[in-house]
Amino acid sequence: MTKKNLLDLYSEYLISSFGQTTATGLSALLNGEVSHDSVQRFLAGERHTAADLWRVVKPHVRAIESQDGVLIVDDSIAEKPYTDENDIICWHYDHSQQRNVKGINFVTCLYHNNGISLPVGFELIAKTEQYTHRKSGMKKRRSPVTKNEHCRSMLQQAVCNQITFQYVLNDVWFASAENMNFVKTTLKKDFIMPLKSNRKVALSLSSKKNGQYQKVETLTIEPMQPVTVYLESVPYALLLIKRVFTNEDGSIGIVYLVTSDTALSGNGIAAIYQKRWNVEPYHKSLKQNASLEKSPTQTVTTQSNHFFASLCGYIKLELLKRSTQINHFALKSKLYLKALQSAYVALLQLNPVRLVA
Known part of the structure; x- marks a missing residue:
């Protein structure tokens, strides 16, 4: 066979x-x-790679792709608490649980268009380097390649594979200036990314030149009304919106979104970024319906x-x-x-x- x-x-x-x-x-x-x-x-x-994945998924991506497509980059952890530790099954910090968990940490580049989400790239975080933690003296592991480096590599490969898309979407952990510049300047694409509330922005080019930055959370801006801002280490203007929403427990949440596409409206920014949430059912289905965590x-x-x-x-x-x-x-x-x-x-x-x- x-x-x-x-x-x-x-x-x-x-x-x-x-x-x-x-x-x-x-x-x-x-x-x-x-x-x-x-x-x-x-x-x-022989270990299957992202190149093998592309050969599998390529015809299905070609069947659904259009300029309305987006690339979503996110990571998740498949928990394996009872499996012996090795380079890929080890301890990782889970931001959603705010604690360290043992398992496989993987980064996915997910293509979404017309209600269909298909993985077009992936990387397993391999912590191949061992070191002694300076403060605790404990032996720990780390990866020689960061998740942000994996992110940029997967996006570059998606462009090389000639996948049709307009925007890159990700969560706040991938919203670095380096990633923004890579998408806009190197790939010639646009992005929509959230900012941490303490991220500093300038409200004009002159303020940027003079180093006059202030925290996003201190800005007096109306919800969904785009404001032009400048980030340190990002040489072009961005549009910022403040999005206010109600959580399931009734509490009020605020997210700040920036985009390199300065032609978008506030509602347009929010509508496109909403597509990022398709990565959540992808993670959930991969673990629960495709037996990711059920192998010995x-x-x-x-x-x-x-x-x-x-x-x-x-x-x-x-x-x-x-x-x-x-x-x-x-x-x-x-x-x-x-x-x-x-x-x-x-x-x-x-x-x-x-x-x-």
Whole structure:
């Protein structure tokens, strides 16, 4: 059986599974037609890369791309608390939980257009360097390549792959001046990024030249009304809007967005940036519907190839969503119901003893 066929089988197994996913489990599912050893050799073989992902997803991106498309860069952590630590399964700070968690930290470049979100690039954060923390004296790990460097590399590759898009969207952790300049100056694209409330801006070019900056949170600006601002180390004007919203708990939240496209309106900036939230269901579905966190693999290679197969499983679910108009979780629920029905029929065929009260 070819490597491609095994990738198809394994990724479909990840979609179909509701528990731990193993080489033995896939072999049993296929009644031994594919041996446990074949699956294990596939997982332990050559590591799949972002270039392999592009070969898989390219025809599907070409089918949906247009100038309205956006590239979304974000990272997430697939928690693996009980797996032995190595270069990719180690401790990472999770900003959403505000604590360190053990698992695989991955960065994705996600293409979104016409309601479809497809991963076009990825990197697993490999903490290959060990060092002694100066204050605590504890042994720690770090990556020789930063997530911001991975971000720029993936965006560059997307342009090299001639993906049609207009804006780069990301969260505040990727909103550095270096990333902004890379998108605008090097890639010749535009961006919409949030700023931390303590980020300093100048309200005029003369103020910038004189070093007269003030924190964004101190500005007196009306919600959704664009204001021209200047950032330190960013040599061109940006539009800034203040967006006020109500959280689920009733509290009021404020986000400050800047864009390099000075022709946009306040509502236009907010509407385009809203597309960034499509990365959240991507992360959730990858973990829950494509079995990302349900593999007992133990080595960097097998864990990396399992991750790649999960990405392929997500892509298949997204394409099914497009053809059926049913979201990933509803599709998974339909599979679960089918599995229950099959299990019930199998139980009846075993002629279980009927209990009479």
